[in-house]
Amino acid sequence: xxxxxxxxxxxxxxxxxxxxxxxxxxxxxxxxxxxxxxxxxxxxxxxxxxxxxxxxxxxxxxxxxxxxxxxxxxxxxxxxxxxxxxxxxxxxxxxxxxxxxxxxxxxxxxxxxxxxxxxxxxxxxxxxxxxxxxxxxxxxxxxxxxxxxxxxxxxxxxxxxxxxxxxxxxxxxxxxxxxxxxxxxxxxxxxxxxxxxxxxxxxxxxxxxxxxxxxxxxxxxxxxxxxxxxxxxxxxxxxxxxxxxxxxxxxxxxxxxxxxxxxxxxxxxxxxxxxxxxxxxxxxxxxxxxxxxxxxxxxxxxxxxxxxxxxxxxxxxxxxxxxxxxxxxxxxxxxxxxxxxxxxxxxxxxxxxxxxxxxxxxxxxxxxxxxxxxxxxxxxxxxxxxxxxxxxxxxxxxxxxxxxxxxxxxxxxxxxxxxxxxxxxxxxxxxxxxxxxxxxxxxxxxxxxxxxxxxxxxxxxxxxxxxxxxxxxxxxxxxxxxxxxxxxxxxxxxxxxxxxxxxxxxxxxxxxxxxxxxxxxxxxxxxxxxxxxxxxxxxxxxxxxxxxxxxxxxxxxxxxxxxxxxxxxxxxxxxxxxxxxxxxxxxxxxxxxxxxxx
Amino acid sequence: xxxxxxxxxxxxxxxxxxxxxxxxxxxxxxxxxxxxxxxxxxxxxxxxxxxxxxxxxxxxxxxxxxxxxxxxxxxxxxxxxxxxxxxxxxxxxxxxxxxxxxxxxxxxxxxxxxxxxxxxxxxxxxxxxxxxxxxxxxxxxxxxxxxx
Numbered sequence: 171x172x173x174x175x176x177x178x179x180x181x182x183x184x185x186x187x188x189x190x191x192x193x194x195x196x197x198x199x200x201x202x203x204x205x206x207x208x209x210x211x212x213x214x215x216x217x218x219x220x221x222x223x224x225x226x227x228x229x230x231x232x233x234x235x236x237x238x239x240x241x242x243x244x245x246x247x248x249x250x251x252x253x254x255x256x257x258x259x260x261x262x263x264x265x266x267x268x269x270x271x272x273x274x275x276x277x278x279x280x281x282x283x284x285x286x287x288x289x290x291x292x293x294x295x296x297x298x299x300x301x302x303x304x305x306x307x308x309x310x311x312x313x314x315x316x317x318x319x320x321x322x323x324x325x326x327x328x329x330x331x332x333x334x335x336x337x338x339x340x341x342x343x344x345x346x347x348x349x350x351x352x353x354x355x356x357x358x359x360x361x362x363x364x365x366x367x368x369x370x371x372x373x374x375x376x377x378x379x380x381x382x383x384x385x386x387x388x389x390x391x392x393x394x395x396x397x398x399x400x401x402x403x404x405x406x407x408x409x410x411x412x413x414x415x416x417x418x419x420x421x422x423x424x425x426x427x428x429x430x431x432x433x434x435x436x437x438x439x440x441x442x443x444x445x446x447x448x449x450x451x452x453x454x455x456x457x458x459x460x461x462x463x464x465x466x467x468x469x470x471x472x473x474x475x476x477x478x479x480x481x482x483x484x485x486x487x488x489x490x491x492x493x494x495x496x497x498x499x500x501x502x503x504x505x506x507x508x509x510x511x512x513x514x515x516x517x518x519x520x521x522x523x524x525x526x527x528x529x530x531x532x533x534x535x536x537x538x539x540x541x542x543x544x545x546x547x548x549x550x551x552x553x554x555x556x557x558x559x560x561x562x563x564x565x566x567x568x569x570x571x572x573x574x575x576x577x578x579x580x581x582x583x584x585x586x587x588x589x590x591x592x593x594x595x596x597x598x599x600x601x602x603x604x605x606x607x608x609x610x611x612x613x614x615x616x617x618x619x620x621x622x623x624x625x626x627x628x629x630x631x632x633x634x635x636x637x638x639x640x641x642x643x644x645x646x647x648x649x650x651x652x653x654x655x656x657x658x659x660x661x662x663x664x665x666x667x668x669x670x671x672x673x674x675x676x677x678x679x680x681x682x683x684x685x686x687x688x689x690x691x692x693x694x695x696x697x698x699x700x701x702x703x704x705x706x707x708x709x710x711x712x713x714x715x716x717x718x719x720x721x722x723x724x725x726x727x728x729x730x731x732x733x734x735x736x737x738x739x740x741x742x743x744x745x746x747x748x749x750x751x752x753x754x755x756x757x758x759x760x761x762x763x764x765x766x767x768x
Numbered sequence: 769x770x771x772x773x774x775x776x777x778x779x780x781x782x783x784x785x786x787x788x789x790x791x792x793x794x795x796x797x798x799x800x801x802x803x804x805x806x807x808x809x810x811x812x813x814x815x816x817x818x819x820x821x822x823x824x825x826x827x828x829x830x831x832x833x834x835x836x837x838x839x840x841x842x843x844x845x846x847x848x849x850x851x852x853x854x855x856x857x858x859x860x861x862x863x864x865x866x867x868x869x870x871x872x873x874x875x876x877x878x879x880x881x882x883x884x885x886x887x888x889x890x891x892x893x894x895x896x897x898x899x900x901x902x903x904x905x906x907x908x909x910x911x912x913x914x915x916x
Contacts, residue, residue: 397837404841439843446840447850449775449833454853 214308217299220274222248222267225303234292234308248306259287266306269296273304283311291315328414330392331399339413339421343371343473346425347466369466370427373480374402374440377458377492379418386453393450394457401443405436421480427465430497437461437495445493458493460484469498482506513569515551516562520575524550527582528746531755532597532717532739535731540759542595542630544739545583546746547575567603576604577614584622584629586749592756597630597660602637608648615652626656632683634662638673649677660717664705674712682709686720689730689740702733710734773829774860775836775853776898778822779845793844794868801835802865810835811859813867813902821845822898826859851898860899867902 208215214231218224224246231237234257241254248270252263262284269280279297286292293309326338334342346369376398383391395418402412402420411423427433444459462484470476479498485506487496519525529543549557566572580598587596604611619626631652637645649659660681661674665688674682684705688698702718709716718730721740730738744755783793794816805811810827823839825832840848861867 400837401841442846443841446848447777448840449836449853452773452829452853452855454850 212309215305216248216251217303217305218248218270219304220302222270222274224248224251227251231308234310257286257290258284262286266294269294270304270306273297283315289316331396331414333399333420334411334413336413336415339411339415339423340473340477342411343369343423343476346423347471347473366467367425368427368468369423369425369476370433371464371466371476371480372422372424372437372440372495373462373477373484374420374422374444375460375484375488376418376420376444377460377488379457382455382457386450386455390451390453390455394448394455397448397450398444398457401446402440405439405443421477430465433463433465433497434495437463441493441495460487460492461495462487462498463495464498479503509565512557512562513565516549516565516571517569519549519551520571520578524552525575525578526550526748527579527586528748529596529752530739530746531744531759532595532737533743533759534737535735540592540594540756541737542597543587543752544597544632544746545579545599547579547599548746563601567601570603572601572603573607573610576601577618580614580618581621584618584624586752587628588622588624590752590756593625593628594756595628595630595658596624597632599632599662600637602634605633605637605641605645605648608644612648612651615657616655619655619657627658629656630658630660630680632660632662635664635666635673638676642676646677653678665701674708674714678712679714681715681717684716684718684735686718689718689720689726691723691726695729699729699733702730702735706734706736771829772826772856772859773832773854774824774826774856775832776822776824776851777836777848778820778851778898779848781816781819781821781844782846783844797842797844798866798868804835804838805865808835811861811864811866813861813864813869815869815898815902822851822902824861824899824902826856826861829855852896861902869902 208226209229211228211230214234215226215228216224216231217226232239235252235255236257237251238254238256241250249263249267252258252266255263258266265282265284269282272278273280273296277298279295281296282294284292284294290310290312291314293311294306295309296304296306299305325335327333328335346367379391379394382394395414398418398420399412399414402422406412406422406424410425413421413423415421424433424436428436440461441459444457448455448457462480462482464470464476464479464483466476469479479502482502483496483498486499486502487494490496526548527545528548529545531540532542532544533539534541547559547563549559549562551557563572566575583596583598587594600611604614615629615631618624619629633649652659658680659677660683661679662683663685664682665685682705684702688701688705690698692698706716715736716734717737717739718733718735719739721727721730721738721742723742726740727738727742747755781790783790794814798814801814805827808827808831810825810831812824812826814824815822825835827835
């Protein structure tokens, strides 16, 4: 604490500052320690009176503004003092003078940033102290200003590729939309409807970029992004804006936009040039590009709408397969809204016990008996009724809900199966996503068996080929561990994947489920039958049972039987039924033996 | 001097028009690539056969990468398949900024029966064949250029 004498000014003229026209009595001169404290401040200070004559100058101000020592004695006008600075230009001295005069005249504090030569910046604040004394305080802010300027510069460009940043890209669109159609000088009479200039936003996402980054490292990934940026630039016109929004997301603004045919050609050209091979750090790299396109004004009137709709179109392109492009269509928006609504409900459905299992019987064709049931997940939505699994399973997989949901199915199916009168098998579908953590999956199966008391041999898990296509090793290890618990393993949807035959040799599956597409009646029954026979023969040679699903007619059943399938399931026998009807189905079916109902 | 690097690719011709237009274009491509390559220390050979290009580029890695990038951005060809790429001990075309061989009948003719179109379709093999062929016929290229 500084020992300020009460009723005294905080700053007192140390030097004789000339006549004080107020005529008020001068307070005693402050001690040397106060002066030292003022000199030690970060800010440069000068106090002055109404006529801008100096009362006090701290030494920080002299050093900061490099004031000629001959003038810095503290005598004279503020203007003289400033003019003795080697740092301030004449213009800046004028600004200081105006600020101080302004504070005196208006009796309100003034604040101004001074831009001195050599890109130095000072913040000046002028305010009244007590009656008729004022203080100007100078702080150098060059460092902050430089940092701010750099931040602004950084916001403009992506440092890696030199392309526009997201912020600046957004600005470019906003500016175009604001000054576009309304302010277009057409020279037409006002009655003529304006012909809005069209702008196209293309959202470009790289396919397989992540795997490049993961396998070859970030430095190669960064090198690749730079090459992508250059290839994109090479197909655009000089004035089209190109941005890296972040990661492997790029966006471009084609303005004015040509008609859709030309945009279509441009998009093809981009997917072509991005899909060509790259040499990065001596590595040969192949990636692809998916593109979503939204055009102003028909696909969105605002920047936000345009970007969102280009993104929706991009999702559509990605869903169609890699390296392709989609134009925005209004139904994409409706679909996205519907999806968001269902996603919100889906997250709550497990806790609200809205899921239930339905069971479809599997019939052995030789024994004419129900030998098992497939558990099929159903979602009973309070307002929408039964929601199709085709609608919610992919969504559950996408939002990561499939793992707890899959575990619920395992537990529930095992539990319910223990109440049935016959020791039939219970087949449960396991999603490829559940195989991403194989330990968790194996533990979940073990828990479902021990909690329910169901013998392992009654549980059959159905997997699709895609599970084996990625990470085959941990998946095979997990399948063997399941087999160790007595659990049976079936290959689902057989015949739809690429490498079906080789997959069959990788694990001793208990059963092959022939995809329903081979069961359906088609013109080429002969071809279909040949495929079915080939699969059943292959199964028999490998010691695997074969089951055909989707059997709906007696004719189909005949074909399946002739094809050599060991069992079937389908509407011809029974649709999937709620658990309450399972007992009746088993009893009823057995009652009709040996003459089957079909 | 960075280590020598080589890339061999083939691609399908997309230059529209009559054989004369195509050979004119190829002449332009060659002139341009010889100029760039001489500047950058890149050597190699270009083959036109069966409606397809095959090219060998060799030199310092950065220069080969840069030349390869320029070529990727060219719309006059497509369906590019890299047959082989990697470091090499020595240049195969040390004296050629860009050797060339091609058939007079640019549409369908094949140089030495080389079915580049099949190579492109099956996306397999061909690197050594292209390399060997280019090296064996490189001497005749100037004659061919003069004849068109």
